[in-house]
Amino acid sequence: MENEKCPDCNNTGIVKDASGVHTCFKCLVSGRLDQHSEKIRESKIRL
Numbered sequence: 679m680e681n682e683k684c685p686d687c688n689n690t691g692i693v694k695d696a697s698g699v700h701t702c703f704k705c706l707v708s709g710r711l712d713q714h715s716e717k718i719r720e721s722k723i724r725l
């Protein structure tokens with residue numbers, strides 16, 4: 679499943695919308711992004 683392309687950011691980890699450029703939240707919560715992935719996984723539990 680981790681090999682699937684993220685529909686939001688195309689695996690770039692970055693999403694662009696009307697308000698600007700953001701880190702892809704979907705990738706963040708799934709731990710797909712390298713940066714602070716452990717911390718993110720912990721925060722995922724709270725969501």
Ligand SMILES: [Zn+2]
Pocket residue numbers: 684685686687688689690691692702703704705
């Ligand atoms: Zn993404």
